[in-house]
Every structure is written in structure tokens, then in C-alpha cells.
Amino acid sequence: MTMLTALCAIFAITILVIILAYIAVRGVSAINIEFLIDTPKPVGEGGGIGNAILGSALMTLLATAIGLPIGIGAGVYLAEFGDNWFGNTVRFLSDTLIGVPSIIVGIFVYTIVVLPMSRQSGFAGALSLAIIMIPIVARTTEEMIRLVPKSMREGALALGAPQWRVTWNIVMPAAASGIATGAMLSIARISGETAPLLFTALNSRFYNYFFDQPMASLTVQIYNYATGPFEIEHQMAWAATLILVGLILFINIVVRFLTKKKY
Amino acid sequence: MGNKITVKNLNFFYGKDQALFDISLKIPEREVMAFVGPSGCGKSTFLRVLNRMNDTIPYARIEGEVKIDGKDIYKAKTDVVALRRMVGMVFQKSNPFPKSIFDNVAYGIRINRMHSSKKDLADRVEKALKDAALWDEVKDRLPTSAFGLSGGQQQRLCIARALAVQPEVILMDEPASALDPIATQKIEELVVELKKDYTIVIVTHNMQQAARISDRTAFFMLGKLIEVNPTEKMFTNPDDKLTEDYITGRFG
Amino acid sequence: MAKTGTFADSLFKGILTVFAGTIILVVIAMIVMMFWNSLPTIKEFGLGFLIGSDWQPASDVYGALPFIYGTIVSSVIALILAVPVSLGIAIFLVEQAPRSIASPIAFMVELLAAIPSVVYGLWGIFVLAPFIRNYLGPFLQDYLGWLPLFQGRLTGIGMLTGGVIMAIMVTPIITAVVRDVLEVVPTSQRDAALALGATKWETTLIVLENASSGIAGAVVLGLGRALGETMAVTMVIGNAPQISASLFEPAYTIASVLAANFAEATDRLYLSALIEMGLVLFLVTFVVNAAAKVLVMGVAKGTNAARQA
Numbered sequence: 137m138t139m140l141t142a143l144c145a146i147f148a149i150t151i152l153v154i155i156l157a158y159i160a161v162r163g164v165s166a167i168n169i170e171f172l173i174d175t176p177k178p179v180g181e182g183g184g185i186g187n188a189i190l191g192s193a194l195m196t197l198l199a200t201a202i203g204l205p206i207g208i209g210a211g212v213y214l215a216e217f218g219d220n221w222f223g224n225t226v227r228f229l230s231d232t233l234i235g236v237p238s239i240i241v242g243i244f245v246y247t248i249v250v251l252p253m254s255r256q257s258g259f260a261g262a263l264s265l266a267i268i269m270i271p272i273v274a275r276t277t278e279e280m281i282r283l284v285p286k287s288m289r290e291g292a293l294a295l296g297a298p299q300w301r302v303t304w305n306i307v308m309p310a311a312a313s314g315i316a317t318g319a320m321l322s323i324a325r326i327s328g329e330t331a332p333l334l335f336t337a338l339n340s341r342f343y344n345y346f347f348d349q350p351m352a353s354l355t356v357q358i359y360n361y362a363t364g365p366f367e368i369e370h371q372m373a374w375a376a377t378l379i380l381v382g383l384i385l386f387i388n389i390v391v392r393f394l395t396k397k398k399y
Numbered sequence: 400m401g402n403k404i405t406v407k408n409l410n411f412f413y414g415k416d417q418a419l420f421d422i423s424l425k426i427p428e429r430e431v432m433a434f435v436g437p438s439g440c441g442k443s444t445f446l447r448v449l450n451r452m453n454d455t456i457p458y459a460r461i462e463g464e465v466k467i468d469g470k471d472i473y474k475a476k477t478d479v480v481a482l483r484r485m486v487g488m489v490f491q492k493s494n495p496f497p498k499s500i501f502d503n504v505a506y507g508i509r510i511n512r513m514h515s516s517k518k519d520l521a522d523r524v525e526k527a528l529k530d531a532a533l534w535d536e537v538k539d540r541l542p543t544s545a546f547g548l549s550g551g552q553q554q555r556l557c558i559a560r561a562l563a564v565q566p567e568v569i570l571m572d573e574p575a576s577a578l579d580p581i582a583t584q585k586i587e588e589l590v591v592e593l594k595k596d597y598t599i600v601i602v603t604h605n606m607q608q609a610a611r612i613s614d615r616t617a618f619f620m621l622g623k624l625i626e627v628n629p630t631e632k633m634f635t636n637p638d639d640k641l642t643e644d645y646i647t648g649r650f651g
Numbered sequence: 652m653a654k655t656g657t658f659a660d661s662l663f664k665g666i667l668t669v670f671a672g673t674i675i676l677v678v679i680a681m682i683v684m685m686f687w688n689s690l691p692t693i694k695e696f697g698l699g700f701l702i703g704s705d706w707q708p709a710s711d712v713y714g715a716l717p718f719i720y721g722t723i724v725s726s727v728i729a730l731i732l733a734v735p736v737s738l739g740i741a742i743f744l745v746e747q748a749p750r751s752i753a754s755p756i757a758f759m760v761e762l763l764a765a766i767p768s769v770v771y772g773l774w775g776i777f778v779l780a781p782f783i784r785n786y787l788g789p790f791l792q793d794y795l796g797w798l799p800l801f802q803g804r805l806t807g808i809g810m811l812t813g814g815v816i817m818a819i820m821v822t823p824i825i826t827a828v829v830r831d832v833l834e835v836v837p838t839s840q841r842d843a844a845l846a847l848g849a850t851k852w853e854t855t856l857i858v859l860e861n862a863s864s865g866i867a868g869a870v871v872l873g874l875g876r877a878l879g880e881t882m883a884v885t886m887v888i889g890n891a892p893q894i895s896a897s898l899f900e901p902a903y904t905i906a907s908v909l910a911a912n913f914a915e916a917t918d919r920l921y922l923s924a925l926i927e928m929g930l931v932l933f934l935v936t937f938v939v940n941a942a943a944k945v946l947v948m949g950v951a952k953g954t955n956a957a958r959q960a
Contacts (some may be wrong), residue, residue: 137852139749144739145748148758148826151819154764155774209670217664218671226671229678235940236933237879239909240681245927246913247684248918256914267677274674300663327792328767331881331906335914355769362773363886370777377770388765392758452842457749484848494839497861506857507847557843564847 156381163378166371172379176341176357177368185376187343187358191258195337195351196327198262203269203326204319210270211277211315216303218278227278230271241267242332250336256349258344261337265326272325276318280311317391324387328380330355354380402566403428403598404449411465411622412446413456418444422463422624424617431594433613433630434602437645440619442602444572449600450486467568484511489567491573493553495545495560500537503545503556504528507564523563531559532589551582558589569593571601575608579597587612606646610634618642669888681933689927691920699700706892708916712805713924715931716732717892721810721902722932725884728814733822734870740822741829746855749828751796764823770887775816780807780887783815788899803897806889811898817877825873828947832865833858850939868946875939881906 171254174184210230214223241264285309292302308315330353339349339360354376361373402428411419426432431541434442444453449640453459453470465472472482477637484507496504504524514520524541528534533555537548545556554574562567575583590599590612609616610630618639626639629636637643656685686693692700692713698723733792740760744753784807792802837856861865889901890911916922 137855138743141739141743141747142735144854145743145756145760146738148822149756152759152763154778155770158774158778159770160911186712206670206673209667210674212764213664213667213671217667223671228941229674232937232940233674233678233772235875235879235943236936237881237906239881239906240879240929240933240936243909243913243926244677244681244684247688247926248680251688264823270677271674275669285899298657299660303663323767328765328769330767330769330908334841334910338914355767358769358773359886360778362769375772377773381766381770385762385765385766406765413849450846452846455845457843467933480848482848483846488846489841490839490842490846492839494837496840496843496857497863506844510847510853511848558848587814 154387159377159381160373162374165250166375171328171375175343179364179368183372185357185372185379187340187356188352189379190298190343190345190374191337191340192327192350192354194345194347195258195265195333196323196351196399197268198259198347199265199326200319200323202263203266203322204273206266207270207273207322208277208315208319210274212281212303212308214274214278215281216278216299216307227275230274233271234275236328237331238264238268239331239334242334243338245332246290253348255348256336256338257348258337259347261333261351261353262347264332264336265329268329268332269322272322273318276321277311277315280314280318281307284310284312299369313394317395320387320391324384328355328384330359334359340391401428402426402500403467405464405466405469406448406601407464407466409445409448409461409465411441411448411462413458418622419448420623424624424627426598426600427615428598429594429596430614431590431599431601431612433609433616433617434600435604435609435616435645436619436625437608438604441622442617442619443572445619446572446600446602448566449570450483450488451477452483452488454479457532469650484564485566486568486570487561487564489554489558489561489569489571489574492577493550493557495548495553495556498527498545499542500545500548500556501541504559507560511564513564527559527563528556530562530593531555532585533559549582551578551585554578554582554586558586562593566597568598568600571599573602573604576604583608604633618645620645627631665777680927682930685926685933686931689930691923692729692927693923695920700924701931704894707834708912708921708924713920715924715928717894718903718905718908718928719812719931720894721888721905722878722904724898725810725813725817725888725902725904726874728811729817729821729871729880730874732815732818733811733825736818737822737825737829737869737873737890740826741833742855742859743831744826744831745830746858747851756947760823760826762823763819764827766812768820768880768882769886771816771820771883775812775883776808779816780812783807783812793832799896800898803895803899805899806950808887808889808901809899810888810895810898810902811903813884813902814898816887817880820871820880820883821876824876826871828869829862831883832862832869832947835865836861839928844927864949868943868949871939871946872943875936877942878939879906879936880904881910885910905929 171184173186175187177183210226214227245260245264248264250256277342288304288306290305319332333356337353339356340350340352344351358373358376361369402425406422406424409419409422410417434446436442441625447453461473484603496506501524504527505520508514508520508523514523525534528537533552536552548556575651587608613630615627616630616633618625618643626637626642634646696713700713701715705712706717725900740754746759784805788805795801805811840861841855844857884904885907888907889902890903890907891901892903909925909929913925916925
């Protein structure tokens with residue numbers, strides 16, 4: 137039976153290797169500097185993903201600026217005060233929200249931002265990503281804070297520190313690296329999201345620095361190129377994927393390396 | 400009576416750390432042998448040497464000879480599964496499977512294919528439960544979950560489960576340490592009863608328990624076997640100064 | 652509590668409470684807004700929306716059945732393929748492999764989960780679909796072609812491809828949860844089985860039995876992910892609102908009709924129909940995830956009982 141289960145593991149790893157190999161081989165052959173800084177052009181005239189990279193970066197940044205404080209705050213609440221019905225409700229809703237398809241978040245943001253403004257915008261995209269991020273960050277933060285030993289808290293409380301100082305100055309710094317790890321993984325997660333951006337940020341063919349305008353993103357650009365009819369578009373899709381997956385794998389491997397040292 | 404188990408010059412290592420030092424010991428058939436000693440002295444490790452449960456620990460290594468019925472159980476061609484069937488074990492904390500009372504006891508019979516029919520299986524389960532002095536308490540709820548039993552009943556269920564595969568030796572690792580005095584007393588009575596048919600090795604940290612139920616006692620300290628003697632002699636006139644200090648409570 | 656509470660303490664707690672409350676607010680707002688915006692079709696079609704099999708936005712006829720059918724069938728295909736493999740991987744990692752290989756393998760399986768959906772879609776279009784068209788499809792038709800499931804034209808794009816790509820995507824998720832629940836099965840259970848003369852495999856069965864409700868939870872969680880899987884499926888399932896017996900035919904799922912059409916839906920009723928489907932998907936995945944959570948938590952409780960006993 138060990139043979140059979142080992143085979144399952146080998147199978148999964150083989151799939152991973154095949155996927156990464158395709159991305160590497162097909163991506164590398166299509167990538168160059170122009171491609172990385174240009175905007176999309178009509179088929180046959182080259183073009184690139186510069187504006188999509190910028191759009192993804194801007195939206196991820198804004199999403200992180202919104203989602204990280206709220207997520208960390210909620211996580212701290214859950215760990216420090218959350219053993220009541222309110223905490224249990226928040227915990228339960230976070231867990232279920234994590235499993236809700238991200239496109240649903242896109243629809244929600246569409247109804248509260250895009251419809252009233254009657255325009256798709258980078259802000260709507262970033263807000264979608266932030267909503268996806270919040271429950272993930274909240275739950276990892278809670279877990280990390282719960283790992284801080286009770287003795288540390290009690291030590292500080294015994295010195296006469298008020299609760300908020302204990303949490304802010306003792307507990308949170310002690311959990312900081314764990315919280316940072318969770319934050320990085322959640323950033324990796326949202327940077328790969330496509331569905332919630334499709335009709336919130338939409339897309340754009342130009343460099344755009346303003347959040348009230350539609351904004352391009354790497355992932356939506358990959359989707360458009362991949363489903364386009366021309367071979368040259370497919371090549372660009374692979375090249376853009378190489379950038380995206382490279383970034384996400386990099387974050388995952390760094391996190392793995394950082395957390396491994398502690399054990 | 401002959402010796403059931405013979406151990407010669409046994410050394411045991413966890414990686415680089417040596418846990419047992421040069422232990423030689425004979426365990427006579429159909430007697431109760433108690434292992435006593437301060438915690439961490441290696442008595443539980445030694446117990447697990449006797450049915451090769453230590454095999455599950457990575458980096459564990461053994462030197463020396465352990466013979467049961469004259470056969471070296473650490474020989475390469477030893478059938479570990481058959482060995483463990485012959486040498487049953489009861490653990491410190493009761494560990495029933497998430498199955499019914501009946502299925503818990505039937506488990507070992509089934510995996511070893513010892514029964515000839517459904518009726519035979521039921522008979523064997525009944526006998527094991529009777530031998531473990533549990534039958535009267537559970538006969539009306541055999542199909543219910545084993546988790547519904549009290550702690551003491553769960554432990555006797557685990558004993559019944561071990562008895563059901565008809566072992567010749569039963570190893571008990573502090574079987575009563577998690578139980579209240581009444582449940583403990585029942586287990587002790589059971590042990591005395593069982594020695595008519597089985598060779599029993601019991602690890603205990605409770606001196607009185609060792610004195611009450613065992614025929615012989617072995618005293619371990621820091622991975623070494625300090626003394627082994629008939630229990631009565633051990634508790635009245637030990638050979639070794641360390642043993643005397645320990646049983647009179649001067650350390651430990 | 653009240654006595655030691657200074658003003659700063661209550662302020663601190665108050666701010667955190669607001670952050671935590673945001674999560675509740677978001678969930679409530681999601682339900683309310685989606686319900687509100689799907690009122691036009693709810694009023695117009697009522698329950699008929701869910702059982703109608705005609706979908707013609709041009710003439711304002713909206714029946715969601717083809718999408719519901721596609722969502723369920725593709726998810727079932729995904730689970731049939733993913734569950735045994737995930738169980739195998741988890742058993743290998745927890746029960747069989749030495750730590751030194753288990754840890755890197757576990758990491759690589761986790762990486763599968765880190766790859767974005769749109770990337771699976773890209774890979775699905777250009778690698779998996781041709782593979783199914785040229786190799787797997789003909790193979791299935793040769794040997795099982797008498798089944799209606801495997802009849803029809805082979806394009807490589809369709810229900811089966813959607814299910815297969817979903818299977819790859821949910822495998823790491825199911826594996827991770829099964830690993831967790833296997834790891835909390837107390838060692839004493841393995842010891843007890845071994846001490847009775849159980850073989851390694853028989854011991855593993857005992858461990859699986861201990862973890863059974865957690866494993867069920869993992870499968871349900873995988874189902875939740877499969878039901879809501881969007882981009883990759885949109886890119887390979889063919890996007891045709893039809894109910895066909897053949898797995899090689901194009902199909903459509905709720906999530907993929909949203910991804911493919913939402914941006915262009917300007918008509919009031921069309922938009923309402925899409926949002927109502929979103930609401931249905933939201934409620935279903937919400938319930939499925941909640942059920943998964945209850946099942947997985949049950950396992951932790953069960954083993955605690957076993958440990959304390």
C-alpha cells in the first residue's frame with residue numbers, strides 16, 4: 137500500500153513540475169525588457185504588460201493598506217478578547233468567508249461601488265482584494281498571537297501594565313514575525329486573484345495612476361491574452377504568467393525559509 | 400516454573416543518547432513482575448523493548464539479546480506482528496478505538512483471523528470481557544460506543560481487547576495511573592486473577608501497588624537495573640542500598 | 652475586568668472590536684446587497700429561475716438550471732478524482748514517509764495551491780485540453796465509449812476538462828486538511844493497534860477511522876472550493892449553457908457564467924439574473940463551508956475525548 141500512496145504524492149509533484157516547466161519554457165522565450173514596460177498594442181505590433189504590472193502593484197498596495205490593519209486588528213481582537221459570542225461569530229464568519237468564491241466578492245463590490253459610481257475603477261478592484269484579504273489575515277494573526285506564551289502576558293500584567301500595553305508592547309511584537317508571514321502569504325494570494333477584478337477594476341490599455349479609473353492587472357491581462365485567438369497573444373500570456381508565478385513562488389519560498397528556521 | 404523472557408546485556412539508544420545500560424533479567428512464566436523506579440529511569444522503555452513497540456521510534460537502536468520462549472525477538476527474520484500478538488500490551492491511558500465496545504474487543508480477533516464463525520467471534524469477545532471482569536457491566540450495551548464507558552471501564556476494555564488475541568505475555572504500562580482508587584483496585588484484582596494464565600509485566604510508580612500484586616520486583620534507576628528480587632524480599636530486606644533508599648522514600 | 656479597565660484600555664478594545672465587527676458587517680452587507688440587486692429576477696421568475704433550463708439573455712429568458720447542473724457535475728468529477736489521490740498523499744505524508752522526505756513533499760503539494768486559478772486556466776487551455784483531446788479522450792472512447800458519458804465530439808474543451816483541472820486545484824486543499832486531522836489522531840491509537848498485532852496498513856485504517864469525520868470535512872471543504880472555482884474552469888469548460896450527458900461536451904458553471912458575462916451585462920434584468928446566481932452560489936458555498944468546519948472541529952473534539960479518557 138505504501139507504493140500506492142507514494143504514487144499519489146509523486147503524481148501531484150509531477151503535475152506541479154509539468155506546470156512550472158511549461159511556464160518556465162514558454163514564458164522565458166517570450167519575455168524581454170520592452171514587454172515588461174510597454175502597454176498593450178494591436179496584435180502584430182508587439183506591446184507589453186507594463187501598465188498591467190503597475191496596476192496590479194497599485195491595487196495590491198491599496199488592498200494591503202486597507203485589509204492589513206483591519207485583518208490584524210480583528211485577529212488581535214479574536215485572540216485577546218474573542219472568547220465570547222461576538223468573537224465566535226466573527227471567527228465563524230471569517231472561516232466561511234475564506235471559502236466563499238472570490239468572484240462573489242467582486243459582485244458585492246460591484247453593487248456597492250461600481251453601480252453607484254457607474255464606472256469600474258482601480259479602487260473597486262483594490263477593495264475586492266482587501267475584502268478577500270481581511271479574513272485570511274485575521275485568522276493567521278489570531279493563531280500567531282495565541283502562540284505567545286501566557287507567562288509572557290502574566291509577567292507584564294504583574295508589573296502593573298494595562299491590558300492594551302501588554303497586547304501592544306509585549307504580545308504583538310512577540311507574534312510579529314508570524315503575523316508578517318501571514319500577511320505575506322495573503323499578499324501572494326491576492327496578487328493571483330483574477331475573478332474579483334474582472335468587472336470591478338475591469339482593464340485598461342494605458343498606464344493609469346488614478347484609482348477612480350479602470351485599471352489593468354497582470355491576472356486579467358493573462359486571462360485576456362490566453363483566451364484571445366492569436367498565437368502572439370498566447371506567448372504574451374505565458375510570459376506574463378512567468379512574472380506572476382515567479383513572484384508568488386518567490387514569496388512562498390521566502391516564507392517557508394523564514395518559518396523553517398524557528399523549528 | 401521456567402523463564403518466559405530472558406534478557407541478556409541489553410543496551411538501548413535514542414540516537415546518541417543511551418537510555419538502558421547493560422540489562423540482564425529473567426522473567427518467570429505465569430508470575431507478575433513489577434518494574435519500579437523514579438520517572439525517566441527507563442522502565443517504560445524497557446517494557447516497550449519486550450514487544451518491539453520501540454520500532455515505531457525513528458533512530459532507536461538496540462544491542463544485546465531478548466529471548467521469549469528461547470527465541471531471540473530481535474533477529475532479522477522475526478515476525479513483529481506475530482510477536483505483538485503473543486505479547487499483548489495495555490497502555491498508561493486507556494485508548495479504545497472509536498468503535499463500539501464489541502468491535503473494540505473483536506478488532507484483534509478479526510485482524511488476526513482467529514475466529515471460525517460469527518458465533519465463535521461473539522464467544523471470544525464474551526470470554527475476553529469476562530476475563531477482564533467487564534462483561535456484567537457492558538453485556539447490555541455491546542453495540543454502543545466505547546467512549547461511553549468510564550475511565551476504569553475503558554481501561555478494562557483495553558485489557559479485554561489485549562486478552563482477546565490470546566497472548567501469552569501481557570505488558571502493562573502504569574495501567575492504573577489515571578484511575579480512581581476503586582477502579583484501581585479492580586484492575587489490581589484482575590492482574591492477580593490473570594497471572595494464572597498469563598505472564599504479566601507491569602510498570603508502576605506506586606510502591607504499594609507493586610507490593611500488593613507482584614511476585615517479583617525489578618528496580619530501575621537512570622537506565623540501569625539495580626536489583627531484582629522476590630517482592631517480599633525487596634520490600635523487607637533489599638540487597639542494594641539504593642533500593643532501600645528508594646522504597647523507604649528517601650528520594651524519587 | 653471593569654475595575655482594571657482604564658480609558659485607554661476601553662479605547663483599545665473598542666477599536667479592535669470595530670475591526671472585528673467589519674467582518675460581520677461585510678457578510679451581512681453581501682447578503683443584503685446581492686438580494687436587493689437580484690429582486691427584479693426574483694420577482695419576475697420566482698423559483699422558476701432555478702429550474703428553468705432556457706438561458707436567452709437576448710430575449711430576457713433566464714433559467715439557471717444548466718449552470719447549476721454544470722457546477723454540480725464538474726465538482727463531482729473533481730471530487731471523484733481528487734479525494735482518493737488526496738487521501739493517498741496525506742496518508743503517505745503522515746503515516747509512512749520519514750520526516751525528511753515528508754516535509755519537502757508537503758511543501759511542494761502546498762505550492763500547487765499557491766498557483767493562481769488563471770494560471771491553471773492557461774495551462775488547461777494549452778496543455779491539458781490537447782492532452783484530453785488527443786490521448787485521454789480517445790482512450791476513454793475506445794474502452795468506455797458505449798457509455799453516454801464518453802460519447803460525442805472530442806474538442807478537449809468541455810465538462811471533463813473542467814472537472815480535471817478543478818481536481819488538480821482542490822487536491823492540495825483536501826490533502827492539507829486530511830493531513831491536519833490525521834496528525835491529531837493520538838499516537839496511543841496507533842500503539843494500541845500495533846500492540847494487537849495489526850499490520851502497518853491495518854493500523855492506518857484505525858487512524859482513518861479515528862479521523863473519519865475530519866476527512867469528511869476535508870472532502871466537503873474541497874466540494875466548496877470546487878463549486879466556486881472560477882477562472883480555470885471558465886477557460887476550459889467551453890461556456891455553453893446546455894445539459895448534455897456527454898462529459899466531452901461544453902458546459903457552463905455558475906461561477907464561469909459570472910466571470911464571462913458580468914462585465915457586459917448592462918440590461919437591468921440580465922444583471923439581476925447574474926447577481927441572483929451569485930447569491931445562490933454564495934449561500935451554497937457558505938453552507939458547505941460551515942458544514943466542513945463543523946465536521947473538522949468534530950474530529951478535534953473526538954480525539955480529545957479519546958485522549959482524556
